[in-house]
Amino acid sequence: MAKFLSVVLATTSLLFRLHVLEVALSQNAVETSALTHTSIVLPSSSAVVSAVLSATSTNTPLTSIEPSSTLSLTSTITAAPPLTTTTSFNPSSGPFPPVGSFPRDYSPAGLAKLWDVVGPVEVPPITTTVIPQTPIVLPSPPPALYPSFFAVAPEDILPDLKFPEGFFFGVASAAYQVEGAVKDEGKGPSLWDWANRQPGVVVDNTTADVVDLHYYLYKEDVARIAALGVNSHSFSISWGRILPFGAADSPVNQEGIDHYADVIATHLQFNVTPVVTLFHWDPPLALSAYYGGFASPNIVDDYIHYAKTVFTAYNGSVHTWYTFNEPQVFCSELAGFPFNLTLPNGVNSSTAQFQCSYYLLKAHAGAVKAFREMRITGEIAFKSADYVGMPWRANNTEDALAVERHAAFGLGIFADPVYTTGDWPQILKDTLPPDYLPRFTEEESKEILGTADFFAIDAYRTYWNAAPPEGIDACVKDFSNPAWPACNLEVMFDLNGWASGPASDPLSPWLQATPQFLRTSFKEYHRRWPTSKIIFSEFGFTQPFEGTRTPAELFQITEDTERTNYYMTYLGELLLSIHEDGIPVEGAFAWAIMDNAEWNSGLSARFGIQYVNYSSPTLERTYKRSAFALSEFFRQHLQN
Numbered sequence: 001m002a003k004f005l006s007v008v009l010a011t012t013s014l015l016f017r018l019h020v021l022e023v024a025l026s027q028n029a030v031e032t033s034a035l036t037h038t039s040i041v042l043p044s045s046s047a048v049v050s051a052v053l054s055a056t057s058t059n060t061p062l063t064s065i066e067p068s069s070t071l072s073l074t075s076t077i078t079a080a081p082p083l084t085t086t087t088s089f090n091p092s093s094g095p096f097p098p099v100g101s102f103p104r105d106y107s108p109a110g111l112a113k114l115w116d117v118v119g120p121v122e123v124p125p126i127t128t129t130v131i132p133q134t135p136i137v138l139p140s141p142p143p144a145l146y147p148s149f150f151a152v153a154p155e156d157i158l159p160d161l162k163f164p165e166g167f168f169f170g171v172a173s174a175a176y177q178v179e180g181a182v183k184d185e186g187k188g189p190s191l192w193d194w195a196n197r198q199p200g201v202v203v204d205n206t207t208a209d210v211v212d213l214h215y216y217l218y219k220e221d222v223a224r225i226a227a228l229g230v231n232s233h234s235f236s237i238s239w240g241r242i243l244p245f246g247a248a249d250s251p252v253n254q255e256g257i258d259h260y261a262d263v264i265a266t267h268l269q270f271n272v273t274p275v276v277t278l279f280h281w282d283p284p285l286a287l288s289a290y291y292g293g294f295a296s297p298n299i300v301d302d303y304i305h306y307a308k309t310v311f312t313a314y315n316g317s318v319h320t321w322y323t324f325n326e327p328q329v330f331c332s333e334l335a336g337f338p339f340n341l342t343l344p345n346g347v348n349s350s351t352a353q354f355q356c357s358y359y360l361l362k363a364h365a366g367a368v369k370a371f372r373e374m375r376i377t378g379e380i381a382f383k384s385a386d387y388v389g390m391p392w393r394a395n396n397t398e399d400a401l402a403v404e405r406h407a408a409f410g411l412g413i414f415a416d417p418v419y420t421t422g423d424w425p426q427i428l429k430d431t432l433p434p435d436y437l438p439r440f441t442e443e444e445s446k447e448i449l450g451t452a453d454f455f456a457i458d459a460y461r462t463y464w465n466a467a468p469p470e471g472i473d474a475c476v477k478d479f480s481n482p483a484w485p486a487c488n489l490e491v492m493f494d495l496n497g498w499a500s501g502p503a504s505d506p507l508s509p510w511l512q513a514t515p516q517f518l519r520t521s522f523k524e525y526h527r528r529w530p531t532s533k534i535i536f537s538e539f540g541f542t543q544p545f546e547g548t549r550t551p552a553e554l555f556q557i558t559e560d561t562e563r564t565n566y567y568m569t570y571l572g573e574l575l576l577s578i579h580e581d582g583i584p585v586e587g588a589f590a591w592a593i594m595d596n597a598e599w600n601s602g603l604s605a606r607f608g609i610q611y612v613n614y615s616s617p618t619l620e621r622t623y624k625r626s627a628f629a630l631s632e633f634f635r636q637h638l639q640n
């Protein structure tokens with residue numbers, strides 16, 4: 001889990017002001033949580049340690065009142081479902097069974113036992129696939145932001161620069177975060193179905209049991225993005241829907257196979273290219289119960305089997321595949337509560353992240369090998385995350401080293417083995433003993449190197465890096481240092497205390513808008529991990545405090561100016577990156593298609609370009625300004 005450090009920095013004598021500022025410990029800069037806070041002194045000469053930030057919860061109950069004036073903006077659903085019980089549902093589940101003790105019983109009774117580990121699940125208000133009224137007619141767009149010297153209209157941003165032919169203008173989602181219907185049609189529980197019920201894990205105590213109910217509303221969701229001109233959707237398949245027990249020797253769930261076949265067919269019908277991720281952080285709970293999931297070598301064959309099953313089922317209708325979403329974030333998550341309760345014997349919170357990284361890379365490589373041997377048509381990679389930063393203090397050798405450490409522990413840990421060396425970054429090997437970070441044999445290195453056809457990067461932001469106050473060497477030698485093993489700090493403000501960019505919602509403290517660094521970042525990605533094609537696989541922003549607003553404030557929710565500016569400035573810089581810097585970017589995917597379950601921040605941190613009314617049984621979607629801005633931007637900048 002992310003450890004965010006609150007620092008009161010009494011800056012040098014040049015600046016006699018106190019700033020309350022946040023520094024995220026970079027080796028754990030997990031994008032989804034701000035639950036743990038510690039304090040540090042930085043820099044040691046002049047800083048004063050301050051109070052600790054408290055986690056911000058926006059657990060505001062939503063009302064069911066909707067202003068009638070908003071109706072024309074919202075989606076239409078033809079089925080009339082019964083009223084939801086959302087407000088009275090009380091999520092809770094017991095402790096995780098001792099790892100290895102759970103019997104492998106692949107019968108319906110065995111599945112029920114797995115669900116017992118999760119506890120009661122909320123029944124969705126809709127239980128069949130909804131056929132939407134199509135075509136979707138877009139409501140009238142918002143008026144231009146005023147004046148134009150405050151915000152340039154999307155079509156007037158670098159109007160002569162175009163995206164390359166065939167460019168993916170996409171939105172993104174992930175199964176756990178949007179589907180809901182978690183127990184329907186034979187699905188087995190995922191680890192997050194259990195984790196979100198553990199005390200303190202999700203700030204607003206919400207589950208993803210229902211969330212957007214994309215599982216039944218996907219036809220409308222696809223039609224709605226197609227209406228914007230979106231030409232691709234990056235979504236994930238839930239392993240537990242395909243193989244409820246996860247394991248290679250366990251039965252396939254035909255309903256799951258059929259479901260995604262129709263999801264994919266629907267995309268094709270609307271001319272929206274499906275881009276499919278096999279694993280977006282939702283492992284089958286069974287595999288953790290049987291052997292400890294991704295902290296065990298057993299995961300490798302089970303994952304490869306799952307991948308082959310999916311390739312076989314959808315070969316020909318999906319062209320672009322990802323094996324894993326942001327593996328660095330997923331594996332660091334395993335070290336923290338409650339996932340640390342699911343580790344097998346011999347793996348602990350300190351070693352879990354690196355054991356997981358090792359097995360996950362082997363699983364990735366094995367799946368790509370199968371993909372190639374099976375002659376699946378198309379291309380495959382994994383989605384990287386994080387950034388290559390800049391030294392906080394220019395010309396400071398320690399901070400320059402901190403940048404390298406950040407790049408190695410964040411991106412390099414997966415990108416170096418796959419794209420350039422077949423091995424871990426040297427910095428990792430110099431820091432982590434083999435019982436933490438297993439070393440690759442020569443054969444494993446050969447199997448891993450070259451197992452991606454392109455480079456995909458979720459590039460939400462770029463910051464500075466600094467050495468820890470006690471120095472990098474001292475940190476590297478000290479296992480108990482909170483910055484160990486990455487031993488660098490992520491700094492979101494400059495030397496004078498000014499932020500690198502506008503803040504997003506307090507529930508995503510890791511995120512500030514930093515378009516000014518986008519071109520440098522993409523140059524670095526391309527220089528360090530060269531490929532002939534890059535996909536900007538996710539970017540997005542939480543409009544500050546949006547999650548605290550009620551449906552009655554819909555007209556304020558849809559006016560998401562900061563998110564809109566984030567997208568417009570990033571896309572403008574992306575065009576420059578392509579045209580001025582020659583970076584071969586061939587797609588950009590806005591996170592997210594709609595509001596969704598943002599992991600530890602639940603339903604309160606909202607990333608959607610569409611609002612979802614969670615207090616309504618029909619879960620209406622409403623386009624926000626950002627959706628129109630993206631649509632306009634692409635209309636102007638896609639080749640005809």
Ligand code: NOJ
Pocket residue numbers: 031032174177325326458538591598599607
């Ligand atoms: C990247 C992750 O892939 C996604 O699941 C998450 O919701 C977004 N970042 C925003 O935090």
